[in-house]
Amino acid sequence: MSSSQVNLQGYLIPLEEIIRATEDFSPKRCIGSGGFGEVYKAQLSEKWHNHKVAVKRMGRDSYQGDNEFYNELDMISRFHHENIISFIGYCDEGKERIMVFEFAINGSLDHHLQDPYKRRRIKWTQRLKICLGAARGLNYLHSGLENATRVIHRDIKSANILLDDNFVAKICDFGLSKVGPINQPNTQLYTKVAGTPFYVDPRYHESNILSKESDIYSFGVVLFEMLSGMLVYLPWSIGDDRPQLLMNFVRRYELDNEDKLIDYEIRDQVDNGSVHLFKEIAYQCVHPNFKDRPQIYTIIEKIDEALNIQENGDALIKCVMGDVGFSHGKPVAAFTIYKCLLHLKYLETERTSVFDRLIHIFNSAIEDRDNTAHMAYWLSNASNLLFLIQKSLTVDSASASKSLFGTMAMGFPSSVSSTHLKEVVQQVECKQLTLHFIQQLTECVKKMYSIIRENMKKKVGSILALCIQSNFVQATFINKGLNEKGKIQRPQTLLMHRNCCTFNNGQYVKAGLAELTRWCIQEQEEIQDKPTYT
Known part of the structure; x- marks a missing residue:
């Protein structure tokens, strides 16, 4: 023994x-x-x-x-x-x-990628965490053992990455693994080729020279499986292309900027900056020249950075989706979004999907046309966010100031002092992506403002019709509606007045509309209580 x-x-x-x-x-x-x-x-x-x-x-x-x-x-x-x-x-x-x-209760990674239902449940953030865990396990094998030895796994693949109850990645199956000295920068072993087809390093397959870079190549294949949702050994179709194996698509779309390799199940979740970093390191892993492949600690750093970018974007969107209301007359969501955009340097980036996700949220409020209160909340936040971003730009924003809310500085609430505004606003050198976001946000604000006006026309119009039907015009209504000639204005004209649609009135549009709504309800109740004169 x-x-x-x-x-x-x-x-x-x-x-x-x-x-x-x-x-x-x-x-x-x-x-x-x-x-x-x-x-x-x-x-x-x-x-x-x-x-x-x-x-x-x-x-x-x-x-x-x-x-x-x-x-x-x-x-x-x-x-x-x-x-x-x-x-x-x-x-x-x-x-x-x-x-x-x-026992890893969630089984192997390949089963989740192969099953459409399971694959759909592994969001992009979760996939990044799984890849990061597997990379750390591989780093341990390559550099973390005792007795100055390293282990070359020789069979890294999604089937050999298990997931526990918290979806923590666990590398398994060391039947083909080889031990080599760690004190040599480029450990190389001459062995009979072993491993799983499609994951095996082509250099190792051709030369019988095994090195830790062979594991890096195999891990790169797994990264592309996670990005695309495609198992490397099963033919798939992308767009109108005929079914092919994953690595054929990887080589074809290496210089493509349309991100065709991204799994359609996660396209609406991913941050472009996160995906860009991930793809960049994945392509380095499968580089034909093994000397150009990254060290495992570099892979960990890049995946961790991609995860941070994604989690920051997710946290921002989660905050936005919650109705955080107002604080001391200030729209909390607008200020929170702005501060996050500054802190995470989104206003200065050339690649992110955070802007698209924010516009999607604003457009969702627009689609809910009949919910005036909800839309007023988002109008307040969207317009103030637009103002804050415009105030931050170091580029010439003269054209932006001509937009519907370009002169918002004049109507900014008195509760936000100029001193406080200086503390909040920071000058940034914005990129074209931010300018495009400003244009989209301006369009959202215009649409919301227009819809709210139309909704309020209908509400006030119905009150006027009730007054006429009752042969009674409330003095309060006359007082509010008199023009300079003493004649009663059309109800919708009321909405054009600055004191009805300004950002100086309480909590901006939301509070102004709420006040008008309460007044209309009160007038309606009083009218219904009055006798009808014939």
Whole structure:
């Protein structure tokens, strides 16, 4: 018995326990199979802490022999990392060769990509977190082991990335892994080619030279699977293209700016800046020249940066979607959005989908045409956001000032002092993307303003009709509606007055409309209580 086998004695699990836990390797317990054999779901007894486990049983015709089995045991028993599947124990009684690992309740990543329902549930932010976890696990293998050694996995693929109950990525299956010295910058091993077709590094396949960059290539393939939702070995169609394999599309669209590789299930979620960074590092991973492939720590940095960009955008949109109301006469959402845009430097970026997502929210309010109060809330925030952004631009915004709300500075609420405004507004060198956003936002404001006016015309018009029908004109209405000649104006003309549609009146448009609505209701109630004169 080798010294490694002696060190493994503490991990021994009797065959009797494994037979009990797997119900004698019942087919209904089988959850997967491969070249090594079959995998069973089981639960160990109290002596083994009632662990829910995956039991990997070597088949009689497995490509592994005893030497490979014990070498893998010696390797995995020394792994201790959040993103590496935990080793529980093993059994080598008689002819049985069995390994026991923690059970990952959400299965392997490839099953989620293959199942349309499951794939739809893994949002872009979640995909980034899975990729980041897997990258950290790979970094541990390449540089985090003891005894100055590194492990080259040799079979990185989505099927070997498991997901626990929190969707934390766990790298598994080290049957093909090789150990090499870590003190050499470019560890290279001359071995027989092994791995899974479509994931294997072409350089390794052609030369039999294995290096850590071979794992980087395989991981790059997984990154493109996550981006596209396409498994690398299944033909797919993109647009009008005939069905092809993923890597054909990857090479075809390398210089394409239309992001055709993005999974249609997540297109409306992704931030362009996040996707751009992700694609950039993925293409570096699958670079034909292995020397141009990035180090794993660089991959971690880029994915982490892409995740931060995406999470910042998601947090901003989540804040906007909540009706946060007003504070001391100021529209909270407008100021919050503006501060976030400044802090995250969105106003100075050339690539982001945050602006598109904001416009979508404003347009959703416009589509709900009959909900005047809701639209007034968004009109207040959209117009004030427009004002704040325009005040921040260092470019010539003379054309922007001619827009419907270009002169909003004159009507900005007295509750926002000039000192406070200076504290809030910052000068930025905006990009063309911001100017386009200003144009879209201006159009939204115009539409909302127009719809609110039309809605209020109808409301006031109905009150006037009721007054005429009752042969009674309330003095209050006359007082509010007299023009300079003492004649009663048309109700819709009231809405043109500055004191009805200004940002000086309380909480801007929302408060002004609320006041007018309350007055109309009060007048209607009083009219209904009056006797009808004939």
